[in-house]
Amino acid sequence: xxxxxxxxxxxxxxxxxGATLMIGGFGLCGVPDDLIEALVRKCxxxxxxxxxxxxxDGRAMGLMLTAGMVDSHTGSYVGENKLLESMVLQGQLKLTxxxxxxxxxxxRAGGAGIPAYFTPAGVGTMxxxxxxxxxxxxRQYLMERALTADFALVKAWKGDRLxxxxxxxxxxxxxxxxxxxxxITIAEVEELVEPGELDGDQIMTPGVYVKRMIVAQPREKxxxxxxxxxxAT
Amino acid sequence: MDVREIIARRAAKEMRDGYYVNLxxxxxxxxxxxxxxxxxxxxxxxxxxxxxxxxxxxGDEDGDLINAGKETVTEVQGTSFFSSADSFAMIRGxxxxxxxxxxxxxDKDGNLANWMVPGKMVKGMGGAMDLVASAKHLIVAMEHTxxxxxxxxLNHCSLPLTGLRVxxxxxxxxxxxxxTPEGLRLEELMPGVTAEHVQSLTQPRLIxxxxxxxxxx
Numbered sequence: 001x002x003x004x005x006x007x008x009x010x011x012x013x014x015x016x017x018g019a020t021l022m023i024g025g026f027g028l029c030g031v032p033d034d035l036i037e038a039l040v041r042k043c044x045x046x047x048x049x050x051x052x053x054x055x056x057d058g059r060a061m062g063l064m065l066t067a068g069m070v071d072s073h074t075g076s077y078v079g080e081n082k083l084l085e086s087m088v089l090q091g092q093l094k095l096t097x098x099x100x101x102x103x104x105x106x107x108r109a110g111g112a113g114i115p116a117y118f119t120p121a122g123v124g125t126m127x128x129x130x131x132x133x134x135x136x137x138x139r140q141y142l143m144e145r146a147l148t149a150d151f152a153l154v155k156a157w158k159g160d161r162l163x164x165x166x167x168x169x170x171x172x173x174x175x176x177x178x179x180x181x182x183x184i185t186i187a188e189v190e191e192l193v194e195p196g197e198l199d200g201d202q203i204m205t206p207g208v209y210v211k212r213m214i215v216a217q218p219r220e221k222x223x224x225x226x227x228x229x230x231x232a233t
Numbered sequence: 234m235d236v237r238e239i240i241a242r243r244a245a246k247e248m249r250d251g252y253y254v255n256l257x258x259x260x261x262x263x264x265x266x267x268x269x270x271x272x273x274x275x276x277x278x279x280x281x282x283x284x285x286x287x288x289x290x291x292g293d294e295d296g297d298l299i300n301a302g303k304e305t306v307t308e309v310q311g312t313s314f315f316s317s318a319d320s321f322a323m324i325r326g327x328x329x330x331x332x333x334x335x336x337x338x339x340d341k342d343g344n345l346a347n348w349m350v351p352g353k354m355v356k357g358m359g360g361a362m363d364l365v366a367s368a369k370h371l372i373v374a375m376e377h378t379x380x381x382x383x384x385x386x387l388n389h390c391s392l393p394l395t396g397l398r399v400x401x402x403x404x405x406x407x408x409x410x411x412x413t414p415e416g417l418r419l420e421e422l423m424p425g426v427t428a429e430h431v432q433s434l435t436q437p438r439l440i441x442x443x444x445x446x447x448x449x450x
Binding site: 026027028029030052075076077078079085088089095097099100101102103104105107108119120121122123124125126127157167168169170171172173174175176177221222223224225226227228229230231 | 278279280281282287288289290291292293294295296297298299300301302303304305306308314315316317318320321322324325344354355356357358359360361362363366367393394395396397398
């Protein structure tokens with residue numbers, strides 16, 4: 001079995017107009033940049049995207065906005081994107097905001113075959129509008145529905161050709177759940193290793209969830225907010 | 234002392250040895266600077282990290298190692314990483330002892346508004362709604378009034394809510410106020426601040442414990 005494809009362009013070639021896509025990452029951390037850039041080259045339109053953020057202007061998913069590929073987006077925080085702001089205000093893009101834990105759990109549920117679940121997040125707020133509220137143990141909870149997608153584009157640190165994945169530090173974020181919740185999951189890995197090199201106890205996404213893989217082009221990791229301490233001299 | 238520093242220093246006194254704590258962006262993040270050195274407090278960041286260390290030394294920044302404010306941070310001994318689903322399971326499941334957040338408005342029932350202003354662009358709530366709905370103890374650490382000097386502690390929040398009846402404690406540069414079933418109880422005044430002054434900048438009538446000596450009409 002070998003899930004590794006030659007290029008990101010081949011990996012995204014069948015993503016067509018109107019597809020629903022999950023894209024991993026938190027801010028610019030743990031984002032499948034090569035796959036996004038290949039998708040922008042192919043440029044399918046009328047996409048529905050599910051991702052915590054929407055990149056920043058001119059970077060990551062921000063590139064998809066510039067190319068006019070996205071009709072609707074579901075996420076939890078989109079504060080770093082002026083283009084998205086103007087598109088939402090002009091009615092060019094339908095934005096659905098969910099509490100971040102609800103977004104994560106809805107994707108997890110989608111991958112685990114659970115159609116809906118109850119959470120306390122958002123009770124009594126705008127998020128509750130149109131949703132069933134039920135009381136358990138004297139407390140109110142909202143019914144939230146699972147999320148699934150046609151494709152998930154995820155970013156991992158190491159992977160083998162069987163599709164087993166390991167993530168690095170906080171670049172894990174939404175990637176493992178998204179890998180489980182799409183019909184076709186495409187993983188972009190920084191380093192391809194031989195089957196057996198990854199310790200089975202440490203594998204975070206078992207290969208069954210991953211249909212295709214590519215090896216990322218070497219690139220410097222972008223830091224959104226560089227914060228540091230000055231060294232004593 | 235800077236107003237924000239006064240608030241952060243006082244909020245740090247709410248920490249207890251062994252606590253697992255989630256800190257929001259802004260003043261809440263500053264609270265970690267004032268935790269006593271002999272106290273072991275573990276910081277959780279909702280993007281998937283337990284055991285958040287200080288900012289890295291210049292040149293050591295790692296793009297894969299950030300906090301929920303997208304700032305580069307470091308690990309401590311025993312740091313663990315996990316997915317966003319696991320992170321919010323930790324929060325929703327009540328495993329985080331204390332959450333400290335900023336606010337635009339808080340009201341006498343402990344309702345909190347801190348995520349959107351109608352008419353302005355909606356940026357999104359991020360993890361705030363999950364955190365406030367599930368924290369075992371929620372502290373709002375904020376300046377007592379708006380930039381125009383208007384009260385932020387109100388009878389009823391006017392902005393869209395982040396959470397319903399969720400706030401336990403309000404810490405400002407003027408006072409510490411506890412949310413109780415009877416109403417807002419003034420618990421502590423910052424040095425040099427009078428109860429009358431706090432009340433004049435707070436919309437709901439405060440409950441004064443015996444000894445504060447405030448006589449308000």
